[in-house]
Amino acid sequence: MPELPEVETIVRGLRKTLAGKKIKDVNVIFPGIVKQNSRHFKKNVEKSKIIRVRRRGKFILVDLSNETTILAHLGMTGSFLLRKPSAALNKHDHLVLKLDKTQKELIYRDLRKFGKIKSFGTSLEEKLPELKKLGPEPLNISPSDFVNLFTKRKGRIKSALLNQQIFAGLGNIYTDESLFEAKIHPLQKIDRLNPRALETLRQTIQKVLKKAIKAGGSSIENYYNVDGEIGSFQLQHKVYGREGLPCKRCGIRIKRIKISQRSSYFCPRCQVLHN
């Protein structure tokens, strides 16, 4: 599942190889991924040069020379791959961008087809519904802005961290890992967390995300970077996916519960619920 560190890894890979390249030709194989008329998408994107590749939350943004930007969300299983045009297409390849001045083409692959791609006028970015609702970026947020995210909020800390409108980029893996490191129970009521606990949480989230980016993200399910390589942060997971296994801090069994219809992994001894 691509979350911030996986998306950031893909963005860095794309940036390295795509900057300055021209998109020669667009082939929409499965139109369901492109959330606008395929002909319009082709027309907007073809024959333009790639200026810049960016990330916002879990979204990828590709700015083109003709005042157009491509917006991509990888959903659960989406990935971008750079590969030789001669290679046979995989049955989950849904979009092919042929590039000038390179031996590679850019493929969008998505087994579950939950990903979304579209183009828009670059100047309209602030009006885009997908982006304008997003909360702040976890890696930049200041201590006071982070505390403010949670003031006057009720509910559980894990649900809030997963909410992209409050905080953009975290998914199930990195909320669980961060809450474990910060010794906060996922069901902890937000209004019972004091500013000191929140500051610990902010620093922990940043530490976990940075370590994950350094490891090239977590490869569970089928996540690959643009060169087709897997990440290695799954080897450093302390709780995610470890139900029944001993806690790496205290040794008792990791528990799994459901929060907001998502599996939540935590240590019932290290992550104590306060009220």
Place this chain on the structure above:
DNA sequence: TCCATTGTTGTAAC
């Protein structure tokens, strides 16, 4: 057959 997974949407509940 059912479960797992994501973000969004509609609705129920508090």
Place this chain on the structure above:
DNA sequence: GGTTACAACAATGG
């Protein structure tokens, strides 16, 4: 009545 919680939905493999 604003905020929160949850079911349903998209698609597919295990």
